Amino acid sequence: xxxxxxxxxxxxxxxxxxxxxxxxxxxxxxxxxxxxxxxxxxxxxxxxxxxxxxxxxxxxxxxxxxxxxxxxxxxxxxxxxxxxxxxxxxxxxxxxxxxxxxx
Amino acid sequence: xxxxxxxxxxxxxxxxxxxxxxxxxxxxxxxxxxxxxxxxxxxxxxxxxxxxxxxxxxxxxxxxxxxxxxxxxxxxxxxxxxxxxxxxxxxxxxxxxxxxxxx
DNA sequence: CAGTTATATTTCCGTCAAGTTATGTAATGA
DNA sequence: TCATTACATAACTTGACGGAAATATAACTG
Numbered sequence: 001x002x003x004x005x006x007x008x009x010x011x012x013x014x015x016x017x018x019x020x021x022x023x024x025x026x027x028x029x030x031x032x033x034x035x036x037x038x039x040x041x042x043x044x045x046x047x048x049x050x051x052x053x054x055x056x057x058x059x060x061x062x063x064x065x066x067x068x069x070x071x072x073x074x075x076x077x078x079x080x081x082x083x084x085x086x087x088x089x090x091x092x093x094x095x096x097x098x099x100x101x102x103x
Numbered sequence: 104x105x106x107x108x109x110x111x112x113x114x115x116x117x118x119x120x121x122x123x124x125x126x127x128x129x130x131x132x133x134x135x136x137x138x139x140x141x142x143x144x145x146x147x148x149x150x151x152x153x154x155x156x157x158x159x160x161x162x163x164x165x166x167x168x169x170x171x172x173x174x175x176x177x178x179x180x181x182x183x184x185x186x187x188x189x190x191x192x193x194x195x196x197x198x199x200x201x202x203x204x205x206x
Numbered sequence: 207c208a209g210t211t212a213t214a215t216t217t218c219c220g221t222c223a224a225g226t227t228a229t230g231t232a233a234t235g236a
Numbered sequence: 237t238c239a240t241t242a243c244a245t246a247a248c249t250t251g252a253c254g255g256a257a258a259t260a261t262a263a264c265t266g
Contacts, residue, residue, distance in 0.1 A: 003223095010113040011224080015182070022185060028243055041225060043244055062233050062242045070189030077187065079118070080180055082125060086173030087180075106253095114254080131213055141256060146214055148254090165212045165263050 005075055008052045013037055014045050018054060021068035028064055108178055111155045116140055117148050121157060124171035131167055 009015060013035045020026055020034050032042045046066060049055040053072045058065050112118060116138045123129055123137050135145045149169060152158040156175045161168050 004113070004115070006109065006113040006118070007223095010107070010109040012107070013224095015109070018186075029241095037224095038226065039243070040227085040245080044224075047244085059233095064243060068189065070186040073183060073186045074190040076179070077183055077190075080176060080183070083121075083173040083176045084180065086171065087177040116254090132211095140254095142213070143215080143257080144255060150214080162213095162263095167213060 003048070003052070005052060005072060008048060008054065009076070011045065011048075013041075014049060017042070017045060017049065017066075018068060018070075021055060021066060025065045025067045028066070031066070106151070106155070108155060108175055111151060111157065112179070114148065114151075116144075117152060120145070120148060120152065120169075121171060121173075124158060124169060128168045128170045131169070134169070 016035055017031055020031065026034075028039065028042055028046065031046070032039050035042055037045075046055060046057070050057065054069055055066050056069050057067070119138055120134055123134065129137075131142065131145055131149065134149070135142050138145060140148075149158060149160070153160065157172055158169045159172050161170070
């Protein structure tokens with residue numbers, strides 16, 4: 001219940017859905033085709049993504065259009081920020097300064 | 104097996120461990136104190152982090168020192184990159200251009 | 207060597223996530 | 237109204253994960 005953002009993103013099919021929604025809004029049926037999951041399976045993931053604020057939906061007749069809402073991903077970006085210096089070559093010196101031992 | 108990086112990061116205690124290792128290398132005992140987990144629990148998480156390439160360890164007598172290896176997190180950063188424009192205010196126009204409907 | 211410290215591994219258990227099938231609901235169309 | 241389309245929800249099964257407890261291993265200490 002109320003899974004954290006990382007848990008939401010840990011599921012590969014959910015990332016596939018998000019990636020697909022970057023290009024354009026999609027119906028559930030389209031996403032089913034993209035994920036090779038059953039329709040209920042996709043709906044389940046969409047619910048989790050909706051509850052995480054990562055997608056929103058609007059109804060167009062029977063079709064439900066899902067749209068990417070990437071704002072929550074800024075939290076991941078903020079978590080990641082302090083780690084970024086570690087993999088940037090220019091700051092290897094900093095990394096070695098913060099630690100001392102060699103493996 | 105071989106859980107993907109997002110799965111590894113989904114576990115809160117593992118993120119706690121990584122965050123702690125940003126400051127300095129730590130022994131298992133220190134990490135036990137920081138996570139309120141049992142020692143075997145921490146060792147289990149450390150194994151997963153090691154297999155993901157996110158930490159390395161070196162032995163100093165009985166003590167095992169764990170060190171952050173943040174390089175794999177660059178993959179998360181790369182996954183995140185295409186989403187970044189969506190939450191940057193300056194690019195709201197781009198976002199509206201890529202989609203059309205309103206929720 | 208015996209005991210202690212520090213950590214890893216094993217075993218077991220409860221929980222929960224993810225998938226499927228079945229069913230419900232809403233809108234369209236003949 | 238009845239059938240069909242599109243999707244959501246419910247019910248159920250299964251497998252993996254996270255945790256603790258017990259045990260193993262390795263190094264230091266007296």
